[in-house]
Amino acid sequence: GDSVTQMEGPVTLSEEAFLTINCTYTATGYPSLFWYVQYPGEGLQLLLKATKADDKGSNKGFEATYRKETTSFHLEKGSVQVSDSAVYFCALSDHNTGNQFYFGTGTSLTVIP
Amino acid sequence: GAGVSQSPSNKVTEKGKDVELRCDPISGHTALYWYRQRLGQGLEFLIYFQGNSAPDKSGLPSDRFSAERTGESVSTLTIQRTQQEDSAVYLCASSPNGMTGPWGYGYTFGSGTRLTVV
Numbered sequence: 001g002d003s004v005t006q007m008e009g010p011v012t013l014s015e016e017a018f019l020t021i022n023c024t025y026t027a028t029g030y031p032s033l034f035w036y037v038q039y040p041g042e043g044l045q046l047l048l049k050a051t052k053a054d055d056k057g058s059n060k061g062f063e064a065t066y067r068k069e070t071t072s073f074h075l076e077k078g079s080v081q082v083s084d085s086a087v088y089f090c091a092l093s094d095h096n097t098g099n100q101f102y103f104g105t106g107t108s109l110t111v112i113p
Numbered sequence: 114g115a116g117v118s119q120s121p122s123n124k125v126t127e128k129g130k131d132v133e134l135r136c137d138p139i140s141g142h143t144a145l146y147w148y149r150q151r152l153g154q155g156l157e158f159l160i161y162f163q164g165n166s167a168p169d170k171s172g173l174p175s176d177r178f179s180a181e182r183t184g185e186s187v188s189t190l191t192i193q194r195t196q197q198e199d200s201a202v203y204l205c206a207s208s209p210n211g212m213t214g215p216w217g218y219g220y221t222f223g224s225g226t227r228l229t230v231v
Contacts, residue, residue, distance in 0.1 A: 004155070036222075041224070042224060043116070043117065043204070043221075043222040043223050043224040043225065044204065044206075044220075044222035045222070046220075089155070089156070100146065100158040100161060100169070100172075101156070101158070101220070102158075103148075103155040103156035104155050105153065105154055105155040106150075106155065
């Protein structure tokens with residue numbers, strides 16, 4: 001079945017450090033891939049998405065490229081800020097399975113000044 | 114409303130009691146979803162509503178769990194005879210038309226209800 005595996009946390013980085021959060025997926029069809037972010041005390045928010053192979057999603061300095069050959073969608077940011085501290089979730093939705101998302105377990109990021 | 118609203122935000126209940134969790138979706142969103150997030154785990158899909166009907170209940174973990182939606186609006190998730198393993202954050206989401214494929218209609222999530230069963 002469909003599933004998402006993402007890097008275990010928690011991750012602690014200094015401000016301006018480079019961030020990578022790994023995400024790989026398994027899907028039977030042609031999934032769309034997403035990164036969601038949950039800031040403390042808030043609901044999940046869509047950060048970025050990619051709908052087909054080789055697409056790059058980007059938002060707020062974050063990027064992720066849909067790699068079909070490695071079934072990956074790693075999240076990167078060149079220079080993190082304290083305000084990026086949050087929990088990040090990788091997710092997929094698959095045409096073949098319709099109406100739900102499959103989420104990873106979430107990776108907690110703390111950025112220290 | 115402006116966003117997806119869930120209530121209560123926190124609920125502590127004794128084992129064996131029943132609880133009701135409420136979700137108010139964005140006005141006009143026809144699709145509504147419930148997810149559960151247990152500590153250290155990913156989000157688990159519970160149930161999906163299109164309008165007032167639930168074509169996919171596959172994620173409900175047991176017959177103690179039920180959900181309904183009325184007026185193509187508010188939804189209530191009911192857990193009967195709560196157990197400690199029911200402790201989790203219960204998240205509700207809504208979307209305009211239930212499609213999550215490449216058209217990119219992402220969900221809008223509520224802030225969740227944190228349920229603690231003691």
